[in-house]
Amino acid sequence: MFKVKTGRVLIARKPSEKEVAEIAAKLMSTYSQSKADKMKMRLMANELLRLLKPNLSYKDLYELTGIPESVLCRYARGSIIPSFEQAASILAKIALSIDIGFFVKELVEREKSPVIDLLRVLKDPYISRLLSVMLLLELTGKEVTKIVVTAEAVLPVASFLSTEFNAPIVLVKRKSYPGIQYYSTMVMRSPKEIENLYLDRDLLGRxxxxxxxxxxxxxxxxxxSVLDMIGKSRAEIVDVIAILGLGEAWKMRLEDQGVKVLTTIPFTI
Structure with a gap:
């Protein structure tokens, strides 16, 4: 349990050695293909520590990683980089310990806006990067060839993951264009309001x-509706992640779809 610089308390669980070893092994397997890949993972550990530092003290990071504060300070500043094995351990422990949903909820509540717009919430590039790295760690070991994005708000996160997975982004469109074939569907917002959604047919395949x-x-x-359109393409859905859930109404519709929601806030439709 840590007190972040906003004064709120962050609950972080302590993973078992077995859990850490499993994730670390998966990371080392994923990033062991070349010297460049190994260096990428080592630098990612530095970057993650640097991104967490505005919210957590070196003492907190020591409790998470077991690495002396003096060494963590040099890692976060980029003065030195951890070994390949040490980097895997750092990334595994943080990925298993930190609740990224907490940070998202903190940012949403900080906006104090009557309209929830993740473009505003994720306007800080450091926050977008932290969220992207944490999601990448969660997806380690999975094969991704396309990233379907339902809204422009998550494009900063999708762009980072797209580069890491070498997977093109496919954006769900609200407007069709002549000469392009689409998978399409209609979403009824109200008895008088219907929204059309489109996915380019040539960008998704079995x-x-x-x-x-x-x-x-x-x-x-x-x-x-987006998941139904992807189903028409016969592509395999590897994972479905939503940044924020409002209220509970969505759970009944998506409970069988394997959707992961990072955090939820109370809301009544």
């Missing part, structure tokens, strides 16, 4: 392994 990224799930209608 050989694709798809990661779906959504910004906010509210009723679950949009995300459910």
């Amino acid at each position: 050989k694709d392994k798809v990661l779906v990224l959504a910004d906010v799930v509210y009723s679950g209608k949009t995300l459910s």
Whole structure:
């Protein structure tokens, strides 16, 4: 349990040695293909410590990683970089310990806006990067060939993951264009309001392994419709991640879809 610089308390669980060893082994397997890959993972450990430092003290990071504060300070500043094995251990322990949903909720509440817009919430590039790295760690070991994005708000996160997985981004469109074939569907917002959704047919195929990224799930209608369109392409859905859930209404519609929601806040439709 740590007190972040906003004064709120962050609950972080302590993973078992077995859990850490399993994730570390998966990371080393994923990033052991070349010297460049190994260096990328070592630098990622430095970067993650640097991104966490504004919210956590070196004492907190010591409790998470077991690495002396003086060494953590040099890692976070980039003066030195950890070994390949040490980097895997750092990344595994942080990925298993930190609740990234806490940070998202903290940012949403800090906005104090009547309208929840993740473009505003993720306007800080450091926050977007931290969220992206944490999601990358969660997806380690999975094969992703396409990233379907349901809204522009998550494009900064999707762009980072796209580079790491070498997977093109496919954006769900609200408007069709002549000469392009689409998978399409209609979402009824109200008896008088219908929204059309489109996915380019030529960008998804049966050989694709798809990661779906959504910004906010509210009723679950949009995300459910997007998953149905992907199903028409016969692509395999590897994972479905939504940054924020509003209320509970979406759960009934998406409970069988394997959707992971990073954090939820109370909301009544």
